[in-house]
Amino acid sequence: MKKKIAALLCVIILVSLCGCARQTAPSSEPEPYTGMANPMVESSPEDIMNTLGVSFVVPEGAKDVQYFIISGEMAHMMFTLDGVECIARIKPTAEAEDISGMYFEAKPIKAEVGRCPANVMLAEDEGKRVGFCTWFDAAPGISYCVVMRDGADAESLLALAEAVYEPMQDDAG
Numbered sequence: 001m002k003k004k005i006a007a008l009l010c011v012i013i014l015v016s017l018c019g020c021a022r023q024t025a026p027s028s029e030p031e032p033y034t035g036m037a038n039p040m041v042e043s044s045p046e047d048i049m050n051t052l053g054v055s056f057v058v059p060e061g062a063k064d065v066q067y068f069i070i071s072g073e074m075a076h077m078m079f080t081l082d083g084v085e086c087i088a089r090i091k092p093t094a095e096a097e098d099i100s101g102m103y104f105e106a107k108p109i110k111a112e113v114g115r116c117p118a119n120v121m122l123a124e125d126e127g128k129r130v131g132f133c134t135w136f137d138a139a140p141g142i143s144y145c146v147v148m149r150d151g152a153d154a155e156s157l158l159a160l161a162e163a164v165y166e167p168m169q170d171d172a173g
Contacts, residue, residue, distance in 0.1 A: 039071040048075045054090045054142060059163035062086075074099060081160070087147040088164040096136035100145040104130075109154050113144070113161040120154045133157040140168035 044067055049055050052075055058065055062079040070076050074091040089099045100121075108119040111133070118135035131152030134145040146160045 040068045040076065041070075041072075043067045043069045043075075052090070052092055054092060055166060056088055056090065057164050057166045059086075059160065077164070084151050085149040086160060087145075087149075088160075089145045089147075091143045092141060093136075093143045094141055096134070097143045098134050098145070099143050100132040100134055100147055102130070102132045102147060111154065111158055113158065113165055114167050116144075118158070118161065120157050122152055122154070122157075129153065131157050133161045135161065135165075137168060142168065 043051075045055060048067060048069060051069060052073070054075055056067075056075065056077045058077075058079070059081055062081050065077065065079040068076040068078075070089075074089055077088045079086055079088075087101075089101075091097060091099050102121070104121070104123040104125070106121045106123050108121055111118045111120055113133065113135040114137070116135040116137050118133055120131065120133045122129065122131040124130070128150040129152045130147075130149055131154075132145055132147040134143065136143050144161070144165060146157060146164060148157060148160065
């Protein structure tokens with residue numbers, strides 16, 4: 001008797017679970033993608049300033065400039081400069097972070113952007129010289145980076161970093 005009750009309960013549970021699946025008639029319309037939302041939201045310099053309290057300086061000669069906010073916490077600017085794809089990012093943060101989105105092993109080249117210590121990283125990727133420069137401005141608590149997708153060397157990355165960097169305090173701070 002106990003075995004019959006247990007078997008009946010198993011059947012009831014299985015039927016309940018199967019009955020939870022939604023049955024719909026086949027459709028020629030594709031179902032909408034319901035995966036994870038894209039963390040990059042198209043934005044504007046004004047939205048970035050209002051949302052994150054930071055701003056970019058657009059390098060002279062930059063073309064096709066686009067702005068985004070990533071995950072509601074980081075500003076992202078994409079542009080082309082002298083035919084090279086570039087990225088600049090700014091993130092308010094309590095301590096230095098590598099916000100480059102570039103993941104390769106290289107020996108960091110120590111440098112400075114403004115009065116801030118910086119690291120430049122260079123690598124080869126499919127025959128292209130790629131690289132990034134990261135720095136942290138401790139006074140306002142902001143991490144920065146610039147990325148070059150080709151033609152990267154320490155000098156060009158540091159020049160790009162200086163071109164997009166706007167210190168949040170004066171030299172006396």
